[in-house]
Structure formats: structure tokens, C-alpha cells
Amino acid sequence: MSILVFYLEMLAFIFIGGAVLLGMWRLLMGPTVPDRVVAADTLAVVTTASLVWLASKLDNPIYLDIALVYGALAFVAVVAIARTIEGSHSAK
Amino acid sequence: MAIFGNILIVIGAAFLFLGALGLVRMPDVYNRIQAGTKAVTLGSLALLAGVAFIHPAWLPKLLVIALFILFTSPVGSSIIARAAYLAGLQPFTLSSKEKARYLSKPEET
Amino acid sequence: MTTDNSSPETPSPEKDPKKLKQLANQVQNLVVKPYKKRIMPRFRRFFHGLKEQYRKIDIKNEPRQRRFVVATLVLFIVWLLLVGTLSWSEIVVGIVVAAFTAFLSSNHLAFIDNLKFKWAMPLHVLRYLQVFVVALLRANIDMARRVLSPRLPINPALVEVQTQLKSPLGKLILANSITLTPGTLTVDVVGDHLQVHWIDSTPGVDLEHATVAIAESFERHLQEFIE
Structure with a gap:
């Protein structure tokens, strides 16, 4: 029973860690600026979801508020960067 | 209940991983946005549903977070796609030979 | 309160009738007169205006009041979800904060007029959500x-889609739905044409095929509750 829960949690941890690693790879290697912004956006959503998971693991609902504020700030940041690069031809 | 919630969390984490994998595998920005946004949105929704199964008292706040992700994630991806389009990035298309091969052999599910 | 602990050789201004009168005069000149002259009429005008507002309250025909009520309701529901408890103090503070926020943002709420308020609206929203969730899973x-x-089976292309929806809010919701559903991503909106990046453009890249394949199923349901 609890050993099954433990294995499931390990599996989820491996998946989320792999997602963060792949996102970081795209963030570092992305050939164009929009590629990096996409990677940052994806990583922000992954981070929001894993903050919620952390709240569940630590049994502390304060992390839900942190996840919400983090998601809002990341969204504003992505919109700001996108509006900045949309006129420039240096994005290629 | 806890086992069901954990299974949902694993499904969500798997979709997050698939989204990141699509981010790495796809050939150009637009396809990466597609793979990244969709899989990651559904993955985080499934993960939130799993947490709601484990802690039913947190349901209202989880609902707010889920609605927030559901509204902002497509807006963010659309605005990045628009920025890339206005910056002059051409979308990747198959050459006619590849297209003929793709059409003749549809991918079996 | 302590009674009187000032010593007799230093009389306090409260005991001295002359000084007391002077003080009262000062207060009259500095506080009461300006208050009566300037501030009271403002308050009176404000409350009068408020009363007039409430007298002609008519949510059905007055767009400004409808916007305010809808925005307050939505903000209040979000507040309740965030707080998560149902105590009286939270509800009162939530109503005040929601009304104040709706009042502050009243210049930017014109998009609410695009919704069609009917009694069957929740049903249409639910039907639309059902279509949307199925499409999201697929x-x-x-x-x-x-x-x-x-083999990475993709055949991407940029196509154009025509939409029947007139209002910006409708276009926004349609664009969001398109972005979250199978293989399509809204790139830009120009007039009533949406530029869509399609990952599997096998059905055809011209306008009619793309519109039928991408936008139609959403549009049919969206048109029921949005202009």
C-alpha cells in the first residue's frame, strides 16, 4: 500500500525532473530568442505544477499561494519579453 | 483515494515530461510551442486534480490555480507565436517529396 | 479617566474661560467653518448622486451598471475561492473589495457587453465546456x-481561418480554444481572419477546409452566448 505510493511518487519525481532538465536544455541551446522564451514559459508552468505537488508533499497549503503568485509573475514576464522581441529582427 | 490521487499525479508528471520532450524534439518554434503548451497544460491540470484527491479541503484554491493556468497558458503561447511571426521566423514545412511520403503512409496509431 | 491631577498654580486651558473661548473660536475658524462650507456640500452631493444612482438602477438596459454588477460578482466568486472559508467577515470584506475593484476598473470593462445574457446561458456554457474538454484530451x-x-509525423503549415464572431472577447475565447485543441495554434488575428499554425495540414490548406476542420465546432457553441 504505502510502498506503492512511494514508487508512484518516485516516478512522478523522475518525470518532473526530466521535464525540467529537457526544458533547461532547450533554454540554453535554443537557436532563436522565441525558442528560449517558449522554454521559459514551459518551465514556468512545470514549476507552478511542482510547487502544488510540493504543497501536497509538505502538507502545507501556503505553497499554493506561492504557486499562484509565481504563475502570475511568470505570465507577466513572458508577455513582456514577447512584446519586446516582436518588433525586432534580432530574434532570428 | 490517496492511490488514485497519486496515479493522477504520475499521469500529470508524464504529460509534463512529454511536453518538455516535444520542446526538444520538434523542428521549429511553432511546433515547439504547440508541443510545449498543450501537453504541459493538461499535465498540470491532471497533477492539480491528483492533489485535489489527496487533500479535498484545498479544492477551491486548486480550482483557482487550474483556471489561471487554463486561461494564461494559451494566451502566453499565442503571444510568443505572434512575436516569432512578426519577427520574421518562417515556419518549417516539409518538402514536396517528404510530403508525398507522409501522405502515402499515414501514421498508424 | 483620571479626574484632575493638574496643580493649582498652573491653570490648564480647560479651567480658564477666556482661553477656552479663544480655543473654541480657533476651532470654529479652522475646522468647523471650512467643513460646513466646503466638505459638507461635497458629501451631500455624493450621497445625493448615490441615491439617484440607486433610484434608476436597471441592470437590463444600462450597460454601465450591468458591467459593474457582473464584474463584482466574478471578483467576489474568485475571492471566495481564494479565501476558502464562509465566515461573515470574509464575505463582507470580499463584497467591499470586489465592488471597489470593479469601480476602479470600470473604464476597461466594456468587453462584458459582448456577452449575451439569457437564462439559457449557463447551459450553453456547459455544452461549450464539454466540447472543449473532449477536444483538450484528444x-x-x-x-x-x-x-x-x-518518425515525428508532422506536416505543418500556416493557414487562415475565417470566424463569424464579431466581438474581441469572442475572438479571444475562440483563439484560446484553438490553441488548446488538436494540432493547432493561433498565431495572429487580423480582422475576422485568424492565422493558425496547423501541425497536420493534410485536409487542405485553403480557407474553407481549414475553417471547417478547425474552428466550426467551437464557433457553433460560442455563438450561442457571445456576439
Whole structure:
């Protein structure tokens, strides 16, 4: 029973860690600026979801508020960067 | 209940991983946005549903977070796609030979 | 309160009638007169205006009041979800904060007029949500299949889609739905044409085929509750 829960949690941890690693790879290697912004956006959503998971693991609902504020700030940041690069031809 | 919630969390984490994998595998920005946004949105929704199964008292706040992700994630991806389009990035298309091969052999599910 | 602990040789201004009168005069000149002259009429005008506002309250025909009520309701529901408890103090503070926020943002709420308020509206919203959730699940399974298969079966193209929806809010919701559903991503909106990046453009890249394949199922349901 609890050993099954433990294995499931390990599996989820491996998946989320792999997602963060792949996102970081795209963030570092992305050939164009929009590629990096996409990677940052994806990583922000992954981070929001894993903050919620952390709240569940630590049994502390304060992390839900942190996840919400983090998601809002990341969204504003992505919109700001996108509006900045949309006129420039240096994005290629 | 806890086992069901954990299974949902694993499904969500798997979709997050698939989204990141699509981010790495796809050939150009637009396809990466597609793979990244969709899989990651559904993955985080499934993960939130799993947490709601484990802690039913947190349901209202989880609902707010889920609605927030559901509204902002497509807006963010659309605005990045628009920025890339206005910056002059051409979308990747198959050459006619590849297209003929793709059409003749549809991918079996 | 302590009674009187000032010593007799230093009389306090409260005991000295002359000084007391002077003080009262000062207060009259500095506080009461300006208050009566300037501030009271403002308050009176404000409350009068408030009363007039409430006298002609008419949510059905006055767009400004309808916007205010709808925005207050939505903000209040979000507040309740965030707080998560149902105590009286939270509800009162929530109503005040929601009304104040709706009042502050009243210049930017014109998009609410685009919704069609009817009694059947919740039903249409639910039907639309059902279509949307099914499409979302299909989109993700489809995307997972494409990402996982070693041949990477994609045939991408930029296509144009025509929409019947007139209002900006309707276009926004349609664009969001298109972005979250199988293999499509809204790139730009120009007039009533949406530029869509399509990952599997096998049905055809011209306007009619793309519109039928991408936008129609959403549009049919969206048109019921949005202009």
C-alpha cells in the first residue's frame, strides 16, 4: 500500500525532473530568442505544477499561494519579453 | 483515494515530461510551442486534480490555480507565436517529396 | 479617566474661560467653518448622486451598471475561492473589495457587453465546456503520440481561418480554444481572419477546409452566448 505510493511518487519525481532538465536544455541551446522564451514559459508552468505537488508533499497549503503568485509573475514576464522581441529582427 | 490521487499525479508528471520532450524534439518554434503548451497544460491540470484527491479541503484554491493556468497558458503561447511571426521566423514545412511520403503512409496509431 | 491631577498654580486651558473661548473660536475658524462650507456640500452631493444612482438602477438596459454588477460578482466568486472559508467577515470584506475593484476598473470593462445574457446561458456554457474538454484530451493524446513516435509525423503549415464572431472577447475565447485543441495554434488575428499554425495540414490548406476542420465546432457553441 504505502510502498506503492512511494514508487508512484518516485516516478512522478523522475518525470518532473526530466521535464525540467529537457526544458533547461532547450533554454540554453535554443537557436532563436522565441525558442528560449517558449522554454521559459514551459518551465514556468512545470514549476507552478511542482510547487502544488510540493504543497501536497509538505502538507502545507501556503505553497499554493506561492504557486499562484509565481504563475502570475511568470505570465507577466513572458508577455513582456514577447512584446519586446516582436518588433525586432534580432530574434532570428 | 490517496492511490488514485497519486496515479493522477504520475499521469500529470508524464504529460509534463512529454511536453518538455516535444520542446526538444520538434523542428521549429511553432511546433515547439504547440508541443510545449498543450501537453504541459493538461499535465498540470491532471497533477492539480491528483492533489485535489489527496487533500479535498484545498479544492477551491486548486480550482483557482487550474483556471489561471487554463486561461494564461494559451494566451502566453499565442503571444510568443505572434512575436516569432512578426519577427520574421518562417515556419518549417516539409518538402514536396517528404510530403508525398507522409501522405502515402499515414501514421498508424 | 483620571479626574484632575493638574496643580493649582498652573491653570490648564480647560479651567480658564477666556482661553477656552479663544480655543473654541480657533476651532470654529479652522475646522468647523471650512467643513460646513466646503466638505459638507461635497458629501451631500455624493450621497445625493448615490441615491439617484440607486433610484434608476436597471441592470437590463444600462450597460454601465450591468458591467459593474457582473464584474463584482466574478471578483467576489474568485475571492471566495481564494479565501476558502464562509465566515461573515470574509464575505463582507470580499463584497467591499470586489465592488471597489470593479469601480476602479470600470473604464476597461466594456468587453462584458459582448456577452449575451439569457437564462439559457449557463447551459450553453456547459455544452461549450464539454466540447472543449473532449477536444483538450484528444489534443494531448494526439500530441503525445506525435512526440513519442520515432518518425515525428508532422506536416505543418500556416493557414487562415475565417470566424463569424464579431466581438474581441469572442475572438479571444475562440483563439484560446484553438490553441488548446488538436494540432493547432493561433498565431495572429487580423480582422475576422485568424492565422493558425496547423501541425497536420493534410485536409487542405485553403480557407474553407481549414475553417471547417478547425474552428466550426467551437464557433457553433460560442455563438450561442457571445456576439
